[in-house]
Amino acid sequence: MQTLTVSDVDLVYPGHLDGAPISALKGVSLEVKSGDFVVALGASGCGKTTLLNLMAGFMAPSAGKITLGGRPVTGPGAERGVVFQKHALLPWLNIIDNVEFGLKLQGVDARTRRERAVKNLALVGLEDFHKQMIYHLSGGMQQRVGIARALTCDPAMLLMDEPMAALDALTRETVQELLLKIWQQTDKMYFFITHSVEEALFLGSRLIVMSPRPGRITHTYDLDFNRRFLAEGNSRAIKSSRDFIEMREEILGIIYGDERAGAKERLDA
Amino acid sequence: MASSMATNVPARKNGSMLDRLTRSRPARPGVSYGAPGDGSSAMISLATAVVLIGLWFLVTSMGWVKPLFLPAPAAVWGKFVLAVTEGVSNSTLLQHTLASLGRVLGAFFLALVVAVPLGILMGVNRVIRGVMDPIIEFYRPLPPLAYLPLIIIWLGIGEFPKVFLIFLAIFAPMAIAARAGVRSVSIEQIHAAYAMGANKLQVIFHVILKAALPEIFTGMRIGIGVGWTTLVAAEMVAASRGLGFMVLNSAEYLASDAVIMGIIVIGILAFAFDLLIRRIERALIPWKGKI
Numbered sequence: 001m002q003t004l005t006v007s008d009v010d011l012v013y014p015g016h017l018d019g020a021p022i023s024a025l026k027g028v029s030l031e032v033k034s035g036d037f038v039v040a041l042g043a044s045g046c047g048k049t050t051l052l053n054l055m056a057g058f059m060a061p062s063a064g065k066i067t068l069g070g071r072p073v074t075g076p077g078a079e080r081g082v083v084f085q086k087h088a089l090l091p092w093l094n095i096i097d098n099v100e101f102g103l104k105l106q107g108v109d110a111r112t113r114r115e116r117a118v119k120n121l122a123l124v125g126l127e128d129f130h131k132q133m134i135y136h137l138s139g140g141m142q143q144r145v146g147i148a149r150a151l152t153c154d155p156a157m158l159l160m161d162e163p164m165a166a167l168d169a170l171t172r173e174t175v176q177e178l179l180l181k182i183w184q185q186t187d188k189m190y191f192f193i194t195h196s197v198e199e200a201l202f203l204g205s206r207l208i209v210m211s212p213r214p215g216r217i218t219h220t221y222d223l224d225f226n227r228r229f230l231a232e233g234n235s236r237a238i239k240s241s242r243d244f245i246e247m248r249e250e251i252l253g254i255i256y257g258d259e260r261a262g263a264k265e266r267l268d269a
Numbered sequence: 270m271a272s273s274m275a276t277n278v279p280a281r282k283n284g285s286m287l288d289r290l291t292r293s294r295p296a297r298p299g300v301s302y303g304a305p306g307d308g309s310s311a312m313i314s315l316a317t318a319v320v321l322i323g324l325w326f327l328v329t330s331m332g333w334v335k336p337l338f339l340p341a342p343a344a345v346w347g348k349f350v351l352a353v354t355e356g357v358s359n360s361t362l363l364q365h366t367l368a369s370l371g372r373v374l375g376a377f378f379l380a381l382v383v384a385v386p387l388g389i390l391m392g393v394n395r396v397i398r399g400v401m402d403p404i405i406e407f408y409r410p411l412p413p414l415a416y417l418p419l420i421i422i423w424l425g426i427g428e429f430p431k432v433f434l435i436f437l438a439i440f441a442p443m444a445i446a447a448r449a450g451v452r453s454v455s456i457e458q459i460h461a462a463y464a465m466g467a468n469k470l471q472v473i474f475h476v477i478l479k480a481a482l483p484e485i486f487t488g489m490r491i492g493i494g495v496g497w498t499t500l501v502a503a504e505m506v507a508a509s510r511g512l513g514f515m516v517l518n519s520a521e522y523l524a525s526d527a528v529i530m531g532i533i534v535i536g537i538l539a540f541a542f543d544l545l546i547r548r549i550e551r552a553l554i555p556w557k558g559k560i
Contacts, residue, residue: 058460078466088457091556092479102465105475135559153465 002069002156004055004189006030009064011050011215024050026214028064032157037183037190037226039204041197041251043258047215048193049161055191056082056159068157078106081155083163087146089134095145096121096130102153120148124178140171147175151182157189164199176203177235180226197251201225201244202235209251211258213265219254221247340526345533348526357527358518360510366534368510372428372503373496376435380492384440385485388447389478398448409441413502426507438499439492446488450481483557486550490543497539512538 011025025047032038040048053059054066057076066073068080076082081102089098099117121127124144134142143163150158164172176199183190194200200207202225209219229238238244296302322342328334329341336344352362360368391398408416413434424430454477462476504513512535519527550557 056460056464058463076460076463078464080464082461082464084457084461086455086457088455088461090458090476090479091559092482092554101462101475105462105465105467105471133556135556149461149465155464159464 001034002189003034004032004068004073004157004191005066006051006055007065007067009051009054009061009066011047011054011059012062023214025054025061026216028215028217030208030217032189032191034156034187034189035205037192037203037205039192039194039200039207040210041194041200041207041255042210042215043212043255043262045215045262046210046212046258048210050215051210052082052159052161052191052193055157056080078102078153079155080157080159081150081153083143083146083150083158083160085162085165087134087139087142089142089145089149091133091135094131094133095126095137098134098145099149099152102149106153116152116154117148120151121145123151123182124148125174138171140167140175143167144175144178147179147182151186155188157191160190160192162193162195165195172199173235177229179203180230183226184230197248197255198239201247201251202229202239207251209254211254212262219251221251223247337523337525340529344526345530348524348530349534352515352527352530357524358515360515362515362534365510365512365515366538368508368514369500369504369512369535370538372432372435372511373493373500375432376439377489377493377496379432379436380439380443381489384443384488384492385447388444388485388488389451389473389481391444391448392451392481393473393477401444405441405444408437409445413438413499414505417502417505421506431503431508434503435496435499438495442491442495443485443488446484446491447481450484450488451477453484454480483550483554486546486554490546490550493542493546494539497535497542500535 007029009025009028010023013022013024015021028047028051030038030051040051042048050059054061055073057073057080060074073080090101093101096114096117099121100113103113103116118127118130121130124147126141126144126148129137129141134145137145143166147163164175167175180203192200192203194203201223204223205226207219207221207223208217209221210216211218225238225244229235232238293303300307325339326342329336329339348357349362351357352365354361356362356364358365387397387401391401416437417434420430420434424433458476458480459472462472467475500511501513501516504511505517508514512531516528516531516535519525519531
């Protein structure tokens, strides 16, 4: 059982030239425990990706603290795997070598490496694709290789920045269902960013809604649609159920409100 | 009805050269419209070469140009055969070629092992970049002939200063290419490696160096080309063998057939090495341009 704690974090980007500094995050607090699937949702510019970068250790907060298992996060590490919006695979390696890459960096022997990579490729439905080069794959398959790569390092936490944004609707549903099955099988912490309200409701066990100017968490919801899917196995029925739709409209209302306020501010300025 | 059609569609003037150049061609089946310069140009290049060589035959056989200015192809070929069998300028063509190959390739590999690591380091370290940048950018545009005397004063007239002059010419484009290659790695790829437990050295070796390979190969191609162009300068002083020396030595005796023969041999060698590097590049970097 591990916990990642974000406590009262601010992040200010220094202004360029004579521009004023931009406050991207203000007073953000969040706790993610093993088994939590936290989804972050919000209008553009609300600091979702900034928050993920802070949790991953790609950036340090201007104020506040981020700790993992009580120890402060000072940089990226193998215990926090990241799945990027654009897959960020290495084109000079074939699929299986990409998936093994993290373990190779960690000095794991070749046989163990191969075993775990094979297992995780099968988990994302790519058991027949080992030697192909990644530029021969479709966008959806590349993204699945990215997920298998992050899983192979067996991190305590998975940070995902809109991993489905580039996928077509059909592939997206497949990968969503896959993610939930992996979530059920492993006791990891998940932090998942998305633009899609439907995706957020379907995947998350907890949903945080963020608002811009300055970026902060305004609403938190506990959800159980993902457990219902895992119990019943029918995603369409869940996504068209009355409570799912009501929830979706409520959250869309919040986000549209933020977007309109932002547009009005830009007009007034 | 017919007259209104005529006013809607402006009549095109056909025939004039300007009109033919500016008019868009109609779309063709299976070919994407508007790609700049589409279509193969290989046959046109071949025809150009044939025409130029034909012109060479024509002007020399008709006696329009004196052999001193432009010797006949047969005379150049004769010189080539003589150079291969008996030798020109004290050595056979093979000996000249081997001497020059040794210098150019020696300088090339020396540059490869020095310039590529240094270029990568310039890309990843601001101190090294700050130190090396003014040095490289200052000497890079200088003509090798300008600093040849200095190199002779400093290093003498042996074999090393010749290699060193070519090395200097190759070094700058290769280091600059390697440094530029560092920028072709995406920050996500670096972040991904760190988030899988990589240390800084592993990121440089396994991610940055690999991502820079396509640019490094471009630098190698430019480098070997620059190496051949510097060859004649390197063999100007105190050389007794080499293609550059052969050309210079023949020029002193106004043997323009040997000069042209030497130029063609250098040109063919340089072209062959460019093709070789391109072939290696395609084998080693299959992902180039695909990601």
